[in-house]
Amino acid sequence: MADVRGKNNYKIVLLGEGRVGKTSLVLRYVNNTFSDKQQTTIQASFLSKRINIGENTCNLAIWDTAGQERFHALGPIYYRDADGALLVYDTTDTESFAKVKNWVKELRKMVGQEIVLCIAGNKIDLDKERQVEKSEAEEYAASVGAYHFQTSAKLGKGIEETFLALAKKMIEQRQENDSRQSARRSGGNAPILVVADDTSNGGSGAASGSKACNC
Amino acid sequence: MYSNSPTKALSREEWQALEQSSLKAVGTIVGSLKTILGEVQSAIDGNSFHQNNNSGDLYSEGKRHEETEVQDSFQALAQQRKSDYEDFIACMRQANAWDLRTRLQRFVKTFNEGPRYSRDVSREVVQNFLIDMENWMLQHPIWMNRTAELQIRALDSLEQYVTTRIHKRIFAPDMMSRKRDSELRMRIARLRFIGPDHLDIPATNRNDESWEKSVKALQVMSERTSPIEKLDCILEASRHICSAPTLNGLHTTVSADDFLPVLVYIVLRANPSELPSNIDFISDYRSRSRNVGEAAYFFTHLAGALHFIETLDATRLSIEPSLFDRLMESEDENIYSFVTDLSSIKITPEIDVSSQDFPPTSTNSSADAGAGSEHGESDPNGSSHSLDELESDWEQKHILEAGDGENGDPSGAGETSRSNAGGGLQQQSPPRWSMKPQLSKHLKPTVQIASSPSILGSTVEYSPGPQDSPQKLGKKKTLAELGLLDSVDRRFGEEGEGLGWLMMSGAAAGSKT
Numbered sequence: 001m002a003d004v005r006g007k008n009n010y011k012i013v014l015l016g017e018g019r020v021g022k023t024s025l026v027l028r029y030v031n032n033t034f035s036d037k038q039q040t041t042i043q044a045s046f047l048s049k050r051i052n053i054g055e056n057t058c059n060l061a062i063w064d065t066a067g068q069e070r071f072h073a074l075g076p077i078y079y080r081d082a083d084g085a086l087l088v089y090d091t092t093d094t095e096s097f098a099k100v101k102n103w104v105k106e107l108r109k110m111v112g113q114e115i116v117l118c119i120a121g122n123k124i125d126l127d128k129e130r131q132v133e134k135s136e137a138e139e140y141a142a143s144v145g146a147y148h149f150q151t152s153a154k155l156g157k158g159i160e161e162t163f164l165a166l167a168k169k170m171i172e173q174r175q176e177n178d179s180r181q182s183a184r185r186s187g188g189n190a191p192i193l194v195v196a197d198d199t200s201n202g203g204s205g206a207a208s209g210s211k212a213c214n215c
Numbered sequence: 216m217y218s219n220s221p222t223k224a225l226s227r228e229e230w231q232a233l234e235q236s237s238l239k240a241v242g243t244i245v246g247s248l249k250t251i252l253g254e255v256q257s258a259i260d261g262n263s264f265h266q267n268n269n270s271g272d273l274y275s276e277g278k279r280h281e282e283t284e285v286q287d288s289f290q291a292l293a294q295q296r297k298s299d300y301e302d303f304i305a306c307m308r309q310a311n312a313w314d315l316r317t318r319l320q321r322f323v324k325t326f327n328e329g330p331r332y333s334r335d336v337s338r339e340v341v342q343n344f345l346i347d348m349e350n351w352m353l354q355h356p357i358w359m360n361r362t363a364e365l366q367i368r369a370l371d372s373l374e375q376y377v378t379t380r381i382h383k384r385i386f387a388p389d390m391m392s393r394k395r396d397s398e399l400r401m402r403i404a405r406l407r408f409i410g411p412d413h414l415d416i417p418a419t420n421r422n423d424e425s426w427e428k429s430v431k432a433l434q435v436m437s438e439r440t441s442p443i444e445k446l447d448c449i450l451e452a453s454r455h456i457c458s459a460p461t462l463n464g465l466h467t468t469v470s471a472d473d474f475l476p477v478l479v480y481i482v483l484r485a486n487p488s489e490l491p492s493n494i495d496f497i498s499d500y501r502s503r504s505r506n507v508g509e510a511a512y513f514f515t516h517l518a519g520a521l522h523f524i525e526t527l528d529a530t531r532l533s534i535e536p537s538l539f540d541r542l543m544e545s546e547d548e549n550i551y552s553f554v555t556d557l558s559s560i561k562i563t564p565e566i567d568v569s570s571q572d573f574p575p576t577s578t579n580s581s582a583d584a585g586a587g588s589e590h591g592e593s594d595p596n597g598s599s600h601s602l603d604e605l606e607s608d609w610e611q612k613h614i615l616e617a618g619d620g621e622n623g624d625p626s627g628a629g630e631t632s633r634s635n636a637g638g639g640l641q642q643q644s645p646p647r648w649s650m651k652p653q654l655s656k657h658l659k660p661t662v663q664i665a666s667s668p669s670i671l672g673s674t675v676e677y678s679p680g681p682q683d684s685p686q687k688l689g690k691k692k693t694l695a696e697l698g699l700l701d702s703v704d705r706r707f708g709e710e711g712e713g714l715g716w717l718m719m720s721g722a723a724a725g726s727k728t
Contacts, residue, residue, distance in 0.1 A: 004353065004363050004366050004367055004370070004504075005504050006504035006505060006507055009507050011507075014471075018472050019472070022470070022471075022472075023470035023471070023472070046508070046509040046512040046513070048508065059507075061507060061508065061511075061512070063512055063515070064470055064471035064474075065471050066471045066472050066474070066475035066476070066519075067471075067472050068415075068472065068475075068476070070523075070531040070532070071475060071519070071523065073522070073523075073526065074519040074522055074523060077515060077518050077519045077522060078515060078519065
């Protein structure tokens with residue numbers, strides 16, 4: 001059951017302005033499978049869910065963050081070692097979408113491409129008051145390499161899909177990272193050989209070193 | 216010291232049995248009886264593996280009596296930690312674990328007696344050792360076939376064992392961390408005026424009763440010596456916030472939007488000692504692969520709250536900037552008097568600057584101390600003192616000093632103390648603590664050394680005199696109210712380098728006014 005090495009644990013950080021429905025989104029997602037009994041013992045704001053994707057079991061730890069502006073600077077503490085980020089905005093509030101754009105910029109700057117991004121436009125049940133067009137948001141998401149989903153925590157729409165896509169991508173990314181790391185480790189011998197080259201051939205050592213790494 | 220253990224254990228048994236019988240939890244009684252038996256046994260055989268664990272438990276046992284209202288979950292968690300730990304020790308003492316045991320003991324010994332490393336190096340060394348040990352344990356017949364959950368618990372106990380045994384070396388290892396700790400304590404003291412309104416905590420989310428428990432849990436954290444026990448305290452504090460009836464009336468889950476402001480407020484109320492060092496300690500020494508779940512989540516929130524408090528200004532609060540500045544300044548005055556007060560009181564010739572480098576002396580140290588004061592303070596085997604001893608010594612000296620001011624002999628006192636105080640500050644021959652009245656005469660001249668211009672500059676204008684003593688006695692209360700005393704006492708008891716950070720923060724606070 002438990003995982004000694006924590007290899008299947010994935011951390012998703014929830015970002016977005018206050019009151020866009022971050023928490024209700026996750027509650028809706030996690031509650032559907034959590035039994036009532038478990039609910040009462042947890043009694044906290046930490047939510048996790050175990051899902052099976054193909055052969056992979058993964059434990060999603062979903063970290064809620066405070067959306068108030070005064071806590072904005074704390075972002076890095078939360079997303080530092082996250083595998084994925086779910087950026088939530090309110091489709092009836094353009095400002096919250098602008099906030100998401102800020103988060104994306106910050107995340108790409110601070111943690112680069114390592115983190116999987118997913119943007120969720122929440123409250124589509126309030127379609128009459130919609131201010132952020134779906135096409136606009138999708139276009140933006142594509143331009144920054146993020147998923148985009150339309151959700152409604154109230155109606156339970158689009159939520160499973162959001163987390164599933166996020167989970168799949170995170171698994172993919174981790175496998176990629178692992179293989180890249182093992183490649184780097186096996187390639188770790190190359191520089192030693194290069195050093196030997198270096199002493200005999202002089203300057204050409206650096207070039208052959210970079211070649212060895214690319215292989 | 217250990218002879219008290221059986222009687223204490225018995226009273227706890229009664230207390231627990233009463234509680235448990237109402238719950239008809241017979242199984243738990245058996246469990247607690249077992250741990251009591253283990254405690255008594257360890258008190259008798261005094262094995263090195265048990266000794267540390269036991270002394271820690273004796274301390275926390277006293278705490279437990281004080282805080283009977285602490286939630287069951289917390290006790291259950293502590294109980295489980297304890298039985299896990301005992302199981303780990305028992306396994307390690309098995310004959311076929313001798314190789315692991317030897318490695319473990321050798322590491323602890325080498326680490327404690329070897330050269331001091333910087334924080335980064337310490338972390339690497341300890342983490343690497345723990346990872347190696349974990350691999351060996353998981354391949355060992357004792358742990359190999361256990362369920363993953365039991366394996367995780369065993370590894371947590373390993374971490375607890377190692378970090379506790381080398382705690383003195385790895386906790387707040389440098390001046391930087393000590394300085395940061397003291398600065399935060401000062402800062403929070405200056406921010407005492409912040410209320411729930413300033414953080415926009417809605418009235419419906421307020422619950423003083425649960426908050427009080429939260430505050431206590433955070434304050435206890437500093438007494439724990441391993442990351443996992445500290446995390447338990449954080450978990451406890453957070454659960455009290457989350458389970459507060461008013462906050463949690465409608466939902467079973469509290470959003471971070473509601474949670475974090477309350478946590479910030481709790482930290483401000485608690486002003487826990489050594490908070491930054493505790494956060495660093497946990498993030499450095501808690502196994503990264505096992506630092507998951509609820510505990511990690513709340514830990515991160517606490518780190519966030521700390522960062523928020525360290526960096527906050529009027530723009531981050533719902534308060535007029537001018538009012539914020541004014542309130543900060545008014546708190547400054549209290550702190551300023553606190554610093555001058557401390558520099559006069561704390562830097563005494565009796566400070567044991569090198570307690571860490573010498574093995575602790577045996578139980579006859581109190582008798583020894585009396586003798587020590589008679590033939591000067593040259594005994595190099597200065598023993599390390601517990602928090603309680605320091606506290607009472609401090610108080611006693613204070614009272615004696617007050618008396619001294621009225622009918623003391625200034626010339627004679629000055630002569631003897633110069634060398635003593637110098638020795639204490641230069642960290643040469645570490646002097647001993649003493650309860651003897653004649654030593655208290657040395658205190659006054661020390662004040663001059665403490666507030667010497669070379670260190671504190673012109674900011675300290677405090678000149679010691681007999682008439683000041685009663686006033687200082689009065690001040691002690693204010694300091695205790697500030698909640699600033701305990702950490703300072705402890706640090707001064709532990710290491711002489713503590714003097715430095717106080718001077719620095721003292722100068723900083725002084726220059727701000």
